[in-house]
Amino acid sequence: MPKMFEFELLHVCRQTGARRGRLHTPNGVIETPVFMPVGTQATVKALEPRDLGENDASMILGNTYHLLLRPGPEVIANAGGLHSFMNWKRPILTDSGGFQVFSLAKMRKLTPDGCWFNSHLDGRRIFLGPRESMEMQRTLGSDIAMAFDECIPWPCDRERAEKSVSITLDWARMSLDAPHAPGQLVFGIVQGGVYADIRRRCAEELVQMDFPGYAIGGVSVGEPEEEMYKAVEASVPFLPETKPRYVMGLGVMTQMAECVARGVDMFDCVLPTRIARHGTAITRHGNVAIKAAKWAKDLGPVEEGCECYCCRNFSRSYVRHLLACDEILGLRLLTIHNVWALNRFMKEMRAAIEDGTFYDWKEQVKKDTKENE
């Protein structure tokens, strides 16, 4: 099929809103639904590009805020962009830095053009707004850049949510109008907290601006799971069917499946890499604390039947020992496993959408996970 649109819709589930798609980017094609491991500081923590390749990762996320602070735009520009800096040849999505400015940075001062803040590393005073963010994302040369947005906390009152969405819409326009890297796609972000009518307004105004893709932001920020699904349901119906939809910051298997059922195509999260470093393995049947003493002599793999490098080569007994001794290899092996587990999960999900079994598959996933809780 010739590439006429960035996003091809291959299959749509008859029982749910689940979609099987294909997203074309300057550095390659992404099969959706997709999970993107997070490479905050120009590396997916504990992994190298070849591990990600082996783990079937097709796209990773880079954090504009972190990369702006370290190594900074000059070093990235000098290397010819983020892809060549970190030697990652497949697509990269960069966030806008908005989320970090409103969660990590101190002493914020909002202006119509962006936000003054103190770096969480050294207190340096920095200004980041849609123009600065898009300029940095242009330097990074990501395949998908995100519009700069204000991410409100949960809970948040209606008035604040309304004001914030107005700012986010202004910034979305400014982000779209700013110069971009060649071929770089820019996604708009639907905000609005738990207020369905505000999310609808935000979605509709963003769609007027005609972005090549849309994210749903401000979810998975501490709200109950049901609120999260409501926020997704309040946004998706007002987004065009022909464009990819991305829920930011989500990486729990059952939650991703539920969001896909509601028409979402893309996800990212630090979860698989972060909990690996705390000794927790993600499996198809729930999370397993490999550090637990009960695994001390267990010669089985971290997850039965898993084909990842960790599970093919090492026992729970060994991985547990490494974790107990704070050995880097322990963190690495679990990270390899967890990223593999999520990518395999998405592959299963895509196959289920294709052969019309998605709904049953999703219900089975829920059951499997509950068994172990």
Add this chain to the structure above:
Amino acid sequence: MPKMFEFELLHVCRQTGARRGRLHTPNGVIETPVFMPVGTQATVKALEPRDLGENDASMILGNTYHLLLRPGPEVIANAGGLHSFMNWKRPILTDSGGFQVFSLAKMRKLTPDGCWFNSHLDGRRIFLGPRESMEMQRTLGSDIAMAFDECIPWPCDRERAEKSVSITLDWARMSLDAPHAPGQLVFGIVQGGVYADIRRRCAEELVQMDFPGYAIGGVSVGEPEEEMYKAVEASVPFLPETKPRYVMGLGVMTQMAECVARGVDMFDCVLPTRIARHGTAITRHGNVAIKAAKWAKDLGPVEEGCECYCCRNFSRSYVRHLLACDEILGLRLLTIHNVWALNRFMKEMRAAIEDGTFYDWKEQVKKDTKENE
């Protein structure tokens, strides 16, 4: 050539005492001179077995003291030995734990049968002597086990050195008489500090016991370089030409070359892996602090011309950024490079011995290294 002896002497240098040999072990053949990376806690820090394979590592060292404390003999026995526990299929040499008892452990109490000490981890009271050490090394199933010895500090007076060697000789006999794993070779250790006549006595008495190999211990413990070479020179002439000779705890390129010139065949050291974690790269022209600001925009590899995974794929600029951000990948990439650098160095050295250019090569190494100091 049929395997008649464990050690084959292939070439001997005409100008120096350098030897090119081949050591047969239950898990494979080692080309000597050889450098062994150290895998203290059942992992060469930051590396996995496939990295070591790729780095051409033929044999690694495991630390009996550390493995006795964690995960302990039961867990290792349950896995069927250290090879299968850590999934390393090539040879392993285990030290006896003597060095750690006398350097790491607290509240030591010496007896004729070994040493009581408090674990440096949790203060637990433990007894380790030749019988216990050999039993643990039998459980580990290493290809080469080391006799349990007393390692004296530097400086050390003559009387203490004499007494210590008497103990070490008693323990060497007990180590040799203890049960071993099938095919496991046991090496004796020459001690004696800086006293040439004591070292000679120790070497001669060990040779009477007829070990399949001999180590020179108690060097590189803080003494001046010249003292170290003297200790080697005081030991080697009294060891049989037909057996491998191993200087423990040494991993500096120029020092290994000097020891090989004096007839040494084997080395181990934590140096390449430890300094990697401090941001230092080992190169053929001396050490390089990759963390230094001057490399921030340097797009060259860590070492020009190096074929390791790190140098083939990443720039100094990138590795420096990773180190600055305390990213695991930075430690890993430099560890991969450093182990590669030492193994490549030994390969060069072996080739130089084979084609009769060892002396000139060694002098060139000294010059190259001095240039950068």
